[in-house]
Amino acid sequence: MTNHTKKIIAAALLLTGLYSCQKAEYVKPFAEFVDVYFDADKTALRDNGAGVFIAARYNGRPIEWDVLSKKIKVVAGEGKFEFYDTRNGKVVAEKVIDVKAGSKEVYTLFQPTMDAPVAFIDPGEQEQESPAPAGHIKLKVANYAKDLIPFEHTDIKVSVSYYDVDWNEVVTEIGTxxxxxxxxxxxxxxxxxxxVPNPLPxxxxxxxxxxxxxxxGQPLLNYGGTNYSNTAFSPTGIDPLPVKNVFTLYMVSKETWGEAPPFIKKGDTFYEIATNILFAN
Structure with a gap:
């Protein structure tokens, strides 16, 4: 058989193979990946001052999860996301999601304290709440710092603090x-x-x-023996800027850097009451 004849036969076989592939069932040459976003910023396992103790599995296997960008990349389709405590491997939350190609799925996890369960919450939960009246703010506050506030029932005295044009601090009580x-x-x-004065500070x-x-009527005292206070939040520092002036806040105990009069001493350790924003609209 001549080389020319061999080439003709090889070409014929190649064409036959291509034709057969076209008639066979189509096989997708690549998988489509989708970014799914899980926001763990409001979990104690993520924000505790000692390290990031939360990680993710997808369909039973560890998967890369950038907790800063909040992104996990997976193949489109149904899958099981598990979130676990890296210190002991215990699953703290899980969710089965049918990931759609072209979508941008966003989920928010909430865990106020290290011993609290991790739950999925709707980040838009407060969006339907009516706005505060003009010249007012609307606050919802939850106390997860009972270990530092020993009262059976607690009131919060709220003040606004700012610096005037002469750089003098002005603190004005606005209500309880x-x-x-x-x-x-x-x-x-x-x-x-x-x-808030007009013009805005x-x-x-x-x-x-x-x-x-x-x-x-007894106030909570700090280590120095004076009334304990904390800077709760600054609306002007929130992005995007709230337009309805409606806020949901939660308070937790947070260990501080060391001994100082403004802190609260518990045992041999010093703490402050940290106020976190859950929702701001």
């Missing part, structure tokens, strides 16, 4: 939130005057909390 609840689900909205403004025993 009565008998705060221990969970976000139990908490209710309070409407208070916003206390150049450096913005903060809301400050003080804590009072509802039954006796």
């Amino acid at each position: 939130i009565k008998d705060i609840k221990n969970t976000v689900d139990q908490a209710e909205y309070y409407i208070l005057p916003d206390g 150049e450096l913005g403004y903060n809301y400050v909390f003080e804590f009072v025993n509802s039954d006796t």
Whole structure:
């Protein structure tokens, strides 16, 4: 058989193979990947001052999860996401999701304290809440810092703090939130005057909390023996800027760098009450 004949036969076989492939069932040459976003910023396993102790598995296997960008890349289709405590491997939350090509799935996890369960929450949960009246703010506050606030019932005295044009600090009490609840689900909205002067202070403004025993009127004291207070939040520092002035906040215990009069001492350790924003609209 000549080389020319061999070439003709090889070409014929190749064409026959291509034709057969066209008639066979189509096999997709690549898998389509989709980014799914899981926001763990509001979990104690992610934000505790000691390290990131939360990781993810997908269909039973560890998968890369950038907790800063919040992104996990998976193949389109149904899959099981598991989130676990890296210290002991215990699953703390799981969700089965049918990931659609071209979609951008976003999920938010919430865990106020290290010993609390991790739950999925709707990041748009507060969007339908009516706005605060003009010149007011609308606050919902949950107390997860009961270990630092020993009162059976606690009121929060709310003040606004800012610097005037002469750089003097101005602190003005604007109202009291009565008998705060221990969970976000139990908490209710309070409407208070916003206390913000016109024009708006150049450096913005903060809301400050003080804590009072509802039954006796006794204030919570710091290590230095004066009324304990914390800078709760600054609306001007929130992105995007809230337009309805409606806020859901939760308070937790946070270990500090060391001994100082403004902190709270518990045992041999010093703490502060940190106020975190869950929702801002």
